[in-house]
Amino acid sequence: xxxxxxxxxxxxxxxxxxxxxxxxxxxxxxxxxxxxxxxxxxxxxxxxxxxxxxxxx
Amino acid sequence: xxxxxxxxxxxxxxxxxxxxxxxxxxxxxxxxxxxxxxxxxxxxxxxxxxxxxxxxxxxxxxxxxxxxxxxxxxxxxxxxxxxxxxxxxxxxxxxxxxxxxxxxxxxxxxxxxxxxxxxxxxxxxxxxxxxxxxxxxxxxxxxxxxxxxxxxxxxxxxxxxxxxxxxxxxxxxxxxxxxxxxxxxxxxxxxxxxxxxxxxxxxxxxxxxxxxxxxxxxxxxxxxxxxxxxxxxxxxxxxxxxxxxxxxxxxxxxxxxxxxxxxxxxxxxxxxxxxxxxxxxxxxxxxxxxxxxxxxxxxxxxxxxxxxxxxxxxxxxxxxxxxxxxxxxxxxxxxxxxxxxxxxxxxxxxxxxxxxxxxxxxxxxxxxxxx
Numbered sequence: 243x244x245x246x247x248x249x250x251x252x253x254x255x256x257x258x259x260x261x262x263x264x265x266x267x268x269x270x271x272x273x274x275x276x277x278x279x280x281x282x283x284x285x286x287x288x289x290x291x292x293x294x295x296x297x298x299x
Numbered sequence: 300x301x302x303x304x305x306x307x308x309x310x311x312x313x314x315x316x317x318x319x320x321x322x323x324x325x326x327x328x329x330x331x332x333x334x335x336x337x338x339x340x341x342x343x344x345x346x347x348x349x350x351x352x353x354x355x356x357x358x359x360x361x362x363x364x365x366x367x368x369x370x371x372x373x374x375x376x377x378x379x380x381x382x383x384x385x386x387x388x389x390x391x392x393x394x395x396x397x398x399x400x401x402x403x404x405x406x407x408x409x410x411x412x413x414x415x416x417x418x419x420x421x422x423x424x425x426x427x428x429x430x431x432x433x434x435x436x437x438x439x440x441x442x443x444x445x446x447x448x449x450x451x452x453x454x455x456x457x458x459x460x461x462x463x464x465x466x467x468x469x470x471x472x473x474x475x476x477x478x479x480x481x482x483x484x485x486x487x488x489x490x491x492x493x494x495x496x497x498x499x500x501x502x503x504x505x506x507x508x509x510x511x512x513x514x515x516x517x518x519x520x521x522x523x524x525x526x527x528x529x530x531x532x533x534x535x536x537x538x539x540x541x542x543x544x545x546x547x548x549x550x551x552x553x554x555x556x557x558x559x560x561x562x563x564x565x566x567x568x569x570x571x572x573x574x575x576x577x578x579x580x581x582x583x584x585x586x587x588x589x590x591x592x593x594x595x596x597x598x599x600x601x602x603x604x605x606x607x608x609x610x611x612x613x614x615x616x617x618x619x620x621x622x623x624x625x626x627x628x629x630x631x632x633x634x635x636x637x638x639x640x641x642x643x644x645x646x647x648x649x650x651x652x653x654x655x656x657x658x659x660x661x662x663x664x665x666x667x668x669x670x
Contacts, residue, residue, distance in 0.1 A: 246593050246596070247429055247593060248427070248590070248593060249426065249427025249428070249584060249590040249591055249592075249593055250427055250584070250585065250590055251427070252424075252427040252428065252429050252431075252432050252593070253424070253425055253426060253427035253580075253581045253584055253585070255432055256424040256425055256427075256431075256432050256435060256577060256581070257310070257425075257577070257578070257581060259432075259435070259436070260574055260577060263533050263536065263537065263564070264564060264565075264574075266536065266537065266540050267536050267563060267564045267565075268563065270536070270539070270540055271536075271561060271562060271563045271564070272563065273321055273563060273565075274321055274322040274323070274326075274562065274563040274565050274566050276321075276322070276323055279322060279323025279324070279325065279326070279566075280323065280325050281324075281325065282323075282324035282325050282328060282519070283325070283328075283518055283519055284325075284387050284388060284518065284519060284520055284521025284522075285380070285384060285387055285388060285517075285518040285519075285521070286387070287387060287521075288386075288387065289387065290386055290387065290389075290521075291387065291388065291389055291520065291521025291522050292555070292558075293520055293521065293522050293567070293568035293569070294528050294532075294555050294556060294559050294567065294568070294569070295389075295391060295522050295523070295525045295528055295568075295569070295621075295625060296391075296525040296526065296527040296528045296569070296616070296617075296620060296621035296622065296624075296625030296626065297391045297392060297393035297525070297620045297621050297625055297626065297629075297630065297635070297637075298393075298528070298555065298556075298620075
């Protein structure tokens with residue numbers, strides 16, 4: 243096989259993988275509840291951050 | 300060209316709007332931050348793994364100096380911000396331990412094999428690099444697998460979480476951090492060849508923009524920039540959809556992680572910036588008149604080696620409590636001692652990876668090429 247896969251094609255595949263994960267997630271976890279969405283900025287919100295980070299265990 | 304560029308804008312703005320509508324303003328803003336990271340990393344060719352290789356192989360310290368400038372700029376703002384707002388902002392602190400050091404060493408080696416680190420893997424995949432796409436799949440699987448064994452690895456022995464703020468206070472901690480970065484810069488300058496010491500204008504601009512985006516990430520999300528958690532979460536979502544009971548695992552049964560697992564990816568900070576970063580890199584590649592050539596074709600065995608290395612890359616990033624972004628960039632810029640230990644261990648690993656690279660990654664003959 244000597245065909246070369248172009249960069250745009252590979253990039254679209256990468257976006258497709260992410261889109262598939264998002265679709266799978268929306269189908270299983272459902273859409274987020276907008277009524278519990280955090281304020282735009284954590285700084286000044288008065289609330290503790292609830293996100294997870296790579297440094298956590 | 301107009302249609303191509305219009306489609307790029309549609310994808311970038313469309314996903315930002317989608318996140319905003321589905322998950323609220325913070326989600327939309329974090330996608331924009333991620334887009335910014337992708338645009339800068341790919342558009343201005345600011346990287347992590349490449350400069351670590353260049354200082355060793357070519358005595359070119361410009362990329363590494365740019366990294367240190369960006370980290371110093373973030374630290375100068377993040378230290379006082381974190382000290383003044385402890386209830387709203389959290390640093391990227393993690394414990395130094397046996398597994399953490401081993402993980403950082405292995406990560407450093409593997410990132411030279413897959414030709415990209417945490418952020419680099421996303422940038423490479425988004426910009427259409429075939430090795431990057433394979434690495435992304437491996438990284439997702441590896442970081443998820445690493446999460447399943449993290450408790451065992453940390454049980455091998457670890458110090459308490461130590462930070463420069465905790466040991467010295469915010470002001471002195473910042474001074475020591477900046478001094479440490481200056482020391483690394485001095486060693487880099489001493490090692491670099493004449494003419495390869497001072498970053499060009501492009502990298503100065505990139506360092507400034509990366510620092511601004513990292514600070515925006517902190518102010519919006521309440522936590523520093525990270526990569527690995529989001530990729531591991533994607534792997535966990537796939538495993539759960541496949542029927543795996545993750546509630547029986549220590550990591551995913553923990554309160555915060557269980558909440559992320561049962562919630563939408565659109566509410567996960569690192570997932571949002573990761574997706575934005577990928578789209579940003581894609582946008583830069585598609586915006587150009589010529590997308591550029593695909594990476595050099597490799598032998599099938601070499602592609603297998605890339606996939607294996609990427610699995611280990613993701614796994615070791617979990618062991619090390621982060622990759623070049625979460626541990627090195629964000630760890631050091633927010634005062635974590637583990638960030639400094641990560642730097643030393645990963646750089647040693649990177650030197651090993653540079654030696655392994657020509658052995659494991661072999662170009663295919665034109666006849667046998669399939670990339």
